[in-house]
Structure formats: structure tokens, C-alpha cells
Amino acid sequence: MCASVMNVIDLVAAYQTSERNIVVVDRLNLSLPKTGIIGIAGESGCGKTTLIKVLYGLIEPPLKVLSGDVLIRPDNENALSLLKMSEKEINRLRWRFFSYIPQASMSVLNPVMRIEDQFFDQMVGEKVGKSELRKQLSEYLNRMGLPHEVLRSYPHQLSGGMRQRVIIIMALLFQPRIIFADEPTTALDVVVQRGILEMMRDAQRSLKNLLVVVTHDMGMHYQISDFMVMMYSGKIVETGNAEEIFKDPLHPYTKMLISSLPRIGDKLKREGIKGSPPSFYNLPQGCRFHPRCPYAVPICRKEEPPVVNINNRSVSCHIIG
Amino acid sequence: MKTLNSKRIINVTKILIDCSKRSKKFSFGFYGLLVFVFVGFILSPLAPFDPRIWNTAPRDRPPSLQYFLGTTSTGQDMFWLLCWSIRSSLTIGFVSGLVVVLLGVLIGLIAGFKGGLVDHIVMLVTDIFIVIPEMPIMILLVFLFHKMASLLFLSGVIALFTWARPLRQIRAQVLSLREREFINTAWFSGRNTFSIVLKEILPHLIPWILALVANFSLIAIGFEAGLAVIGLSLAQEATLGMLIYWVLQYNAIFRNIWWWFLPSIFAICFLFLVLFCLYSGVTDLITREV
Amino acid sequence: METETPQSLLLKAENLTKVFRIGGIVLGTRLTAVDNVSFYLEHGKSKIMSIVGESGCGKTTLAKMMLRILEPTGGKILLEGRDIFKLKKKQEKWFKQTIQPIFQNPLEAFNPLIRVDDYLFNTATNLCDASNKEEAIKIVDESLSSVGLDLERVIGKFPREFSGGELQRMSVARALIPKPKIIIADEPVSNVDASIRMNIVNLFLDLKSKYNISFIYITHDLSTAYYISDLIAIMYRGSIVEYGSAEIVMTDPLHPYTETLLQAVPRIGEKWDGKIKLSGIEVKEFEATGCKFSFRCPYVKDSCRQKRPPLTALKDGREVACFRY
Numbered sequence: 001m002c003a004s005v006m007n008v009i010d011l012v013a014a015y016q017t018s019e020r021n022i023v024v025v026d027r028l029n030l031s032l033p034k035t036g037i038i039g040i041a042g043e044s045g046c047g048k049t050t051l052i053k054v055l056y057g058l059i060e061p062p063l064k065v066l067s068g069d070v071l072i073r074p075d076n077e078n079a080l081s082l083l084k085m086s087e088k089e090i091n092r093l094r095w096r097f098f099s100y101i102p103q104a105s106m107s108v109l110n111p112v113m114r115i116e117d118q119f120f121d122q123m124v125g126e127k128v129g130k131s132e133l134r135k136q137l138s139e140y141l142n143r144m145g146l147p148h149e150v151l152r153s154y155p156h157q158l159s160g161g162m163r164q165r166v167i168i169i170m171a172l173l174f175q176p177r178i179i180f181a182d183e184p185t186t187a188l189d190v191v192v193q194r195g196i197l198e199m200m201r202d203a204q205r206s207l208k209n210l211l212v213v214v215t216h217d218m219g220m221h222y223q224i225s226d227f228m229v230m231m232y233s234g235k236i237v238e239t240g241n242a243e244e245i246f247k248d249p250l251h252p253y254t255k256m257l258i259s260s261l262p263r264i265g266d267k268l269k270r271e272g273i274k275g276s277p278p279s280f281y282n283l284p285q286g287c288r289f290h291p292r293c294p295y296a297v298p299i300c301r302k303e304e305p306p307v308v309n310i311n312n313r314s315v316s317c318h319i320i321g
Numbered sequence: 322m323k324t325l326n327s328k329r330i331i332n333v334t335k336i337l338i339d340c341s342k343r344s345k346k347f348s349f350g351f352y353g354l355l356v357f358v359f360v361g362f363i364l365s366p367l368a369p370f371d372p373r374i375w376n377t378a379p380r381d382r383p384p385s386l387q388y389f390l391g392t393t394s395t396g397q398d399m400f401w402l403l404c405w406s407i408r409s410s411l412t413i414g415f416v417s418g419l420v421v422v423l424l425g426v427l428i429g430l431i432a433g434f435k436g437g438l439v440d441h442i443v444m445l446v447t448d449i450f451i452v453i454p455e456m457p458i459m460i461l462l463v464f465l466f467h468k469m470a471s472l473l474f475l476s477g478v479i480a481l482f483t484w485a486r487p488l489r490q491i492r493a494q495v496l497s498l499r500e501r502e503f504i505n506t507a508w509f510s511g512r513n514t515f516s517i518v519l520k521e522i523l524p525h526l527i528p529w530i531l532a533l534v535a536n537f538s539l540i541a542i543g544f545e546a547g548l549a550v551i552g553l554s555l556a557q558e559a560t561l562g563m564l565i566y567w568v569l570q571y572n573a574i575f576r577n578i579w580w581w582f583l584p585s586i587f588a589i590c591f592l593f594l595v596l597f598c599l600y601s602g603v604t605d606l607i608t609r610e611v
Numbered sequence: 612m613e614t615e616t617p618q619s620l621l622l623k624a625e626n627l628t629k630v631f632r633i634g635g636i637v638l639g640t641r642l643t644a645v646d647n648v649s650f651y652l653e654h655g656k657s658k659i660m661s662i663v664g665e666s667g668c669g670k671t672t673l674a675k676m677m678l679r680i681l682e683p684t685g686g687k688i689l690l691e692g693r694d695i696f697k698l699k700k701k702q703e704k705w706f707k708q709t710i711q712p713i714f715q716n717p718l719e720a721f722n723p724l725i726r727v728d729d730y731l732f733n734t735a736t737n738l739c740d741a742s743n744k745e746e747a748i749k750i751v752d753e754s755l756s757s758v759g760l761d762l763e764r765v766i767g768k769f770p771r772e773f774s775g776g777e778l779q780r781m782s783v784a785r786a787l788i789p790k791p792k793i794i795i796a797d798e799p800v801s802n803v804d805a806s807i808r809m810n811i812v813n814l815f816l817d818l819k820s821k822y823n824i825s826f827i828y829i830t831h832d833l834s835t836a837y838y839i840s841d842l843i844a845i846m847y848r849g850s851i852v853e854y855g856s857a858e859i860v861m862t863d864p865l866h867p868y869t870e871t872l873l874q875a876v877p878r879i880g881e882k883w884d885g886k887i888k889l890s891g892i893e894v895k896e897f898e899a900t901g902c903k904f905s906f907r908c909p910y911v912k913d914s915c916r917q918k919r920p921p922l923t924a925l926k927d928g929r930e931v932a933c934f935r936y
Contacts (some may be wrong), residue, residue, distance in 0.1 A: 043805050187666070190872060190875045190876055191871060191875045193875065193877070194875040194877065194883065197877070198878060198886055217877065218805070219879050222882075224877075253806075257805060261809075262809070262812075262834045263837035264837045264861050264878060265861075265862055267838065271809060271810075271813065272811075272812075273807060274807075276775075290696075292806075501719060502716065503725075506730060506782070506785070508707075509707055509712055510734040510737060511733060511737025511738045520720050521725065522692070523724075526748065
């Protein structure tokens with residue numbers, strides 16, 4: 001891959017409680033390419049939401065970055081450290097260099113402002129006039145299947161699905177280089193869900209930017225992710241082309257997870273993984289997955305596995321490579 | 322039922338210490354209250370004679386080694402008088418507060434959990450009592466039954482007017498607890514209504530009960546002080562309110578008898594503060610837990 | 612259609628309706644959460660019936676009615692021939708011995724201030740007539756081992772000391788204790804981690820054959836519903852729109868909504884082809900006088916908007932609520 005748009009280097013992020021720091025993202029390394037759809041997968045508590053918050057600069061107590069760095073290239077040349085920027089500098093990048101689509105149940109919309117005004121608000125400082133903006137918005141609304149009246153409405157007058165689509169328009173408006181979407185379709189109608197995902201994919205294809213989709217729903221990853229990053233307990237266990245990962249998963253966790261999911265049309269007996277994901281208060285020594293791994297060997301219990309690169313894929317496991 | 326053995330006491334102490342660490346308000350309120358309880362119940366019985374009796378000491382003497390807080394215009398030793406008044410006020414406060422909250426819990430649990438007609442009737446009655454203007458009727462009652470007056474009677478009258486509010490708060494809690502899934506699990510485990518209310522719901526209410534006792538003790542003491550200042554409290558008793566009454570009667574402020582009025586005012590304000598912090602600290606801790 | 616008499620049916624729901632009033636008696640609106648739903652479960656071989664639908668379709672309300680947590684506005688439910696809303700005091704125990712729940716959120720299903728084993732022992736004592744402590748322990752131990760848990764590990768602990776998956780297993784263990792004939796599981800794996808979901812789903816299959824317990828499995832997840840069910844009922848806005856054997860309904864759907872559901876859910880195995888068109892019109896589908904799905908149906912005709920299609924039985928034992936059949 002040529003120069004990436006964002007580089008995560010040895011990131012360690014933790015939540016501070018009165019007693020100690022609970023490390024939720026542990027020495028994570030990731031290189032985000034300039035274009036494509038990257039799916040970050042993992043179960044609840046694997047650290048993916050925390051990771052996205054850090055990558056979008058939403059680092060508020062009790063969340064704290066303990067070490068490592070996140071480098072970005074907003075003007076395609078120099079690598080700047082996101083973590084060293086001031087809140088003001090990061091704000092200037094928001095919606096323009098990168099944007100964030102939160103879970104459908106939360107909202108970034110101001111409940112006391114009309115939708116239209118919220119867009120105008122974002123435009124302060126831009127050289128585009130109101131009428132030009134209205135035209136752009138109309139186009140987007142059409143594409144999203146939203147009626148024109150939406151612009152003059154207040155957020156509470158719209159349904160959850162419509163609100164989420166408005167937020168997506170906001171996220172796309174300035175054609176940012178990176179769009180982070182954290183569980184963008186939870187709590188939405190199944191039909192609306194597919195529509196939104198397809199729309200986000202279309203937008204990415206035409207803008208040729210990077211869409212990062214974070215979800216635990218493997219079905220969603222199968223449908224729209226080009227490239228996948230599998231997380232477990234704060235660490236990345238496997239990355240690679242999504243189709244290849246589904247066809248031939250390498251890491252035992254990925255393998256067992258994918259094979260545990262039932263498919264409609266075949267009644268093959270499926271097994272879950274025994275045990276449960278470890279709590280961050282009490283992490284196992286060595287490989288975090290070893291207590292549940294049927295292939296564990298003695299070294300798995302002692303040392304954390306290295307990252308092995310095979311053909312554009314990477315796995316973090318002792319028995320592979 | 323609950324046994325008062327050493328293990329329980331140690332557990333409770335541990336919880337109290339933990340709470341004091343987690344909330345400054347709570348620790349201020351709790352330790353402050355302990356100070357008042359010490360002064361009122363441990364110090365005051367040590368008085369060499371009944372401080373309520375007038376003219377047991379020379380009048381208007383400033384503080385000295387013999388009279389730690391000086392003497393009042395009514396010829397009483399201020400220090401022992403203050404201790405005694407704290408005791409009386411605390412008694413009124415706790416008796417009222419405890420009665421009112423326990424009553425509220427009993428009725429609130431039934432009304433909240435059963436719902437339906439029982440709940441509607443209870444709500445109607447409490448609404449009436451909340452709307453009634455307390456002061457005029459309390460004044461009337463105390464005026465009429467002036468002969469039966471005692472600390473307990475006063476506590477009773479105050480309780481009559483304050484019981485409605487804690488009941489509503491408890492009932493609100495019960496209403497929300499009733500909807501929780503574990504109540505259904507309890508039903509399907511074969512528990513009956515009584516057992517569910519006692520074992521599943523009541524434990525959740527305990528912190529609220531403590532907070533409400535603190536709050537309504539404060540309210541009771543306040544009511545007594547209010548009655549006292551207009552001369553309707555018990556003249557033969559010594560309470561913090563009565564202290565202020567006599568201070569006003571004898572014009573102590575203008576006569577600059579600071580050792581009489583300052584400690585009186587300071588004591589009552591500080592007691593309010595302490596009880597309020599205790600109440601506020603407990604509710605803070607409850608909401609933080611959630 | 613049944614040719615059996617009511618007594619020979621294990622569970623029969625007849626014309627169940629539940630209307631909620633939102634916003635007060637005078638100015639409020641009505642929401643028909645469950646609209647004239649009927650279905651049944653037979654005695655004999657245990658079956659797993661799934662009730663599938665999206666959030667808001669009424670499936671949870673239906674579950675609550677079957678468990679007597681909510682009273683229906685209309686219709687009735689017969690358990691082994693008896694109307695469950697007209698039970699005598701003595702029969703309430705029988706009810707709890709015959710039908711048991713498993714709730715969605717394992718953390719909410721238990722009181723955080725009470726030890727988990729308390730619930731298990733209570734169920735053993737109250738519903739199984741365990742006469743002394745040893746008997747109760749035996750019953751609880753047996754139940755825990757059928758779900759793969761150990762009494763030693765569980766005893767004396769509070770809910771917060773367990774993981775979500777373990778708590779859900781304990782919910783199942785508790786429900787098993789009175790050896791019920793039916794277990795109603797309301798979204799039992801939605802709040803459980805993906806990697807252990809199948810452990811619990813497989814457990815249901817296991818218990819069905821081992822103890823002959825029928826399950827009513829309520830979910831929005833089509834894949835697990837397909838995996839586990841014998842029968843499936845698809846709900847939309849309070850009504851059952853299609854019903855039949857799980858295998859056939861999901862591989863050869865008849866009702867337009869079932870088709871839509873199967874196409875729209877992101878599944879592993881088949882990539883989406885074609886595109887979904889979204890509209891901005893979100894109408895009060897609950898209040899429709901005609902077919903509730905008519906606003907979104909690709910096959911809609913005028914007649915669909917006027918009359919509500921009834922659930923019609925077809926030759927292969929399926930039932931569909933659509934005028935096309």
C-alpha cells in the first residue's frame with residue numbers, strides 16, 4: 001500500500017478509574033489506506049469503539065491515551081500527530097478531513113435547530129453561499145430518498161432512519177477523506193439498514209475516500225467491507241481482504257467465529273466458542289485468546305503472539321507462520 | 322430476620338467508611354451529625370443540674386471558665402442549655418423523621434406495588450395532605466392542645482403534616498422497581514407478593530430510606546423552630562427553636578449578648594447544613610451507583 | 612386449522628389483541644401492538660416455534676401476554692385447555708410449573724442485590740415441592756449441570772460476578788427446574804456475545820430433545836431462527852403475516868414482507884444484488900385499514916389498501932396473509 005491517510009502507531013488507550021487505568025486498546029498498530037471500505041469487527045468489549053473515538057480525536061476523560069501516536073496526512077504530504085493537536089485544530093479538521101457517524105441511537109443533531117440551519121452552521125467560514133448549499137443538499141436528499149420538507153424540520157419530527165440519513169449527508173457534505181461509522185444502523189428498520197449501507201458504499205465509490213465501518217455484525221462486513229480488521233480484547237488478531245478472510249480465516253478466533261454463525265438454507269450444526277471474552281480487569285497472560293483456543297500450545301500461555309504478514313494479510317498467532 | 326451480631330456491625334461500619342471516602346458531602350454530613358449526637362446525648366446528661374430551669378446562674382455573664390458559653394438573660398448556663406437544646410431538637414427531628422419515613426415506606430410499598438384502587442385512594446389522600454397549608458393548621462392544633470404539649474406531641478403534629486412527601490418519593494421508586502425484569506423472574510420462581518416486596522424491592526429502598534430520614538428530620542427541626550419563633554413551641558422545654566425565641570424576647574442581639582445568640586444561630590444553621598449534606602451525599606451516592 | 616379439541620392442544624392463542632393507550636385518557640392515541648393473533652402448539656413431540664419480526668412488531672408484547680405479565684385487550688390464551696387469565700389461586704402454581712420465561716437481558720433478569728442461587732433454590736422449593744435443603748440442592752445441581760454449569764462455581768455469588776453468557780445459562784437453568792412444558796425465550800441471545808451465542812442456541816435444541824420442552828423463540832435474527840426452529844411465524848406491525856415450517860418459509864417465502872426481510876438482512880453467504888430504494892414516507896402503518904404492508908409492498912394493488920387480508924391456510928400447511936394467495 002502506498003502512503004496511508006492515517007497511521008496508528010503503538011497506541012495504548014485506557015479508561016481511568018479511581019484505582020487504576022484499564023487498558024482497552026493495547027499497543028495497536030494500524031495503517032489506513034487512502035481509499036476503500038474497512039470493516040473493524042469484534043464483539044462487545046473488544047475495544048473497537050474506543051479505538052474509533054481516539055482516531056476521531058474524541059478523547060475525553062475517563063478515556064486517556066497512555067502512549068503511542070496517531071499520524072494523519074490532511075494535505076497529503078506531511079504527517080501530523082493527531083494526539084498532539086489542540087482541540088481547536090482538531091475541530092477545524094472535523095467534517096472536512098474526517099467525519100463521524102455515531103450509533104443510530106445517538107444523535108449529533110441539535111434538537112432545537114432546524115435541519116437546514118444545522119447545515120448552515122457547519123458552513124460558517126466556507127466560501128459557498130446558502131443557495132449553492134441548498135442545491136447540493138437537494139441532490140443529497142434525493143439520493144437518500146428524503147423529501148424536501150426534511151430541511152425545514154426539527155430533528156424530533158423525523159424518524160430514526162431519516163435522522164441517520166441526515167447525519168450521513170452531513171458526514172459526506174465536505175467530501176472528507178475519512179468517514180468513521182460506528183454501528184451506523186443499529187435500531188433501524190431492516191430495509192432502511194440495507195438502503196443506508198448501500199448508499200454509504202456508493203458514496204465511498206464515487207468520492208474514492210476511506211470509509212471505516214465499525215460493527216459486530218459479521219453479516220454487514222460480508223456485504224460491504226473490502227478490507228477487514230478483526231479485534232479481540234484490545235488487540236488486532238487478523239487483517240486482510242474481507243472476501244479472503246471469510247473464505248479462509250487464519251486466526252483461530254476468526255475461524256471459529258465465522259463458522260459459528262448460522263446461514264439460512266443450511267442446517268449445518270454450528271458451535272460457539274467456549275468460555276467468554278476476558279474482562280479488561282483480568283487479562284490472561286500471553287495470547288489473550290488462549291484460554292478459549294483449542295489449538296493453544298505452551299508458548300501461547302506465556303508470550304503475546306507476534307504479527308505475521310502473509311500475502312497482504314496479517315495474523316497475530318503463534319501457530320501460524 | 323436481621324440479627325445484630327458483630328459481623329453485621331463490622332459490615333455496616335465498612336460501608337459507612339467507604340461512603341465517606343467516596344463523597345465529601347456524605348462524610349461532612351455524617352461526621353457532623355455524629356458531633357451533634359455526641360453533644361446532645363453524651364455531653365448533655367453530664368450537666369450538673371437541669372439547664373432548663375431559669376435563674377440557676379447569674380444573668381448576662383460573658384464566657385468564662387465557670388460558664389463556658391456565658392449565661393443568658395434568663396439566668397441559664399448557655400453551654401449546658403445549648404447541649405440540652407440540641408438533644409431536644411435532635412429528638413424531635415429523629416422521632417418525626419423516622420415515623421414519617423417508616424410510615425411512608427409501609428404505605429408506599431403497598432400502594433406502589435399493588436397499584437389499582439388502593440394506589441388511587443392513597444394518592445388522593447396524600448395529595449390532600451400535601452396541598453394543606455401546614456403552618457396555619459399546626460398553629461391551630463398547638464394552640465388548642467397546648468395542655469398536652471410535650472416533645473412527643475410536637476413530633477406527632479409535625480409528622481402529621483410531613484408524612485405525605487416521603488411516601489410519594491418511596492412510591493415513585495417502587496413504581497420504577499416494579500417494572501424491572503427481575504421482578505418477573507421472582508414471580509416465576511414462585512415468590513408471592515409479600516416475599517417479592519420484602520426481599521426484592523425493599524433492599525433497593527434502604528439507601529433512600531436513610532436519605533429521607535435525614536431530610537425529614539431536618540424538615541421537622543425546621544418546623545419546630547418556626548413554631549418556636551412565633552411562640553408556639555414548648556416554653557418549658559429547651560429546643561434550638563426556643564433558644565431563638567428567648568433570644569428575640571430578650572432582645573439579645575441589640576443588647577450585644579453575642580454568647581447567647583451566636584451559638585444558637587450557629588448551632589441551628591450548622592445542624593441544618595449537616596443534615597442536608599447527609600441527605601444530599603446519600604442521594605449522590607445512590608445516583609452514582611446507578 | 613386444527614381438527615383437535617382445545618384440550619389436546621398444549622398452547623392456543625385465540626384472536627389475541629393488545630391495545631395501548633398513549634398519552635392519557637382524553638387526548639391520547641391508541642397503539643394496537645398485537646392485532647388479532649392466533650396460533651397454537653400441539654402436545655406430543657416438542658417443537659420450537661420462532662416468532663420473528665423487527666422491533667416494534669409486537670413480538671415482545673405477545674410474549675408478555677403468554678407469560679401473564681400483560682393482560683390482553685381481546686382474545687384469550689389457553690394452556691392445556693385452561694384460560695390463563697381466568698385461573699384460580701391454586702392453579703397459578705400449575706401455570707408456573709408448565710410455562711417458564713427466559714428474558715433478553717441477563718443482567719436485568721436478576722436482582723443485583725440478591726445472590727443468583729437464591730432464585731434457583733426458591734424455584735426448587737416453591738415450584739418443585741422440595742421438602743428439605745438436600746432435595747433442593749439436588750434439583751438445582753441437576754439443573755445447572757444440564758446447562759453446563761457447576762453448583763460449586765455458582766453458589767453464594769452475586770450477578771455482577773458472572774459474565775452475560777453465564778447469567779443467561781443460569782436463567783435457563785432456573786427455568787428448567789420445574790420441568791416446564793413450554794419455555795418462552797424473548798430475544799435470549801441478542802444481548803450475548805456473538806462467539807457464545809450458538810452455545811446457548813444449541814442448548815435449547817439439546818433441552819428440547821432431552822426433556823421434551825417446546826420453545827417459543829422470539830427474535831429479530833433470522834439466521835438463528837432458521838437454525839433452531841421447526842415452525843416460524845413472521846410478524847409485522849402486530850399481525851402474523853406468514854406462518855409455516857421454518858425450512859419452507861425461509862427458503863421459499865410467499866408473503867412480500869418475508870421476501871423483503873430475507874433480502875434486506877445482511878447475511879453471510881449471498882452478496883446483495885440489485886438496490887433497495889428508500890422512501891421518506893414513514894406512515895402510521897399500525898393504523899392502516901387495509902393491509903399494513905401495502906405502503907411498501909412491491910406487488911400492491913388497490914384492493915390491498917381497502918381490506919385487511921386474513922391469514923389463509925394453504926395446501927402445504929402454511930398460512931399467509933396476502934391477497935395474492
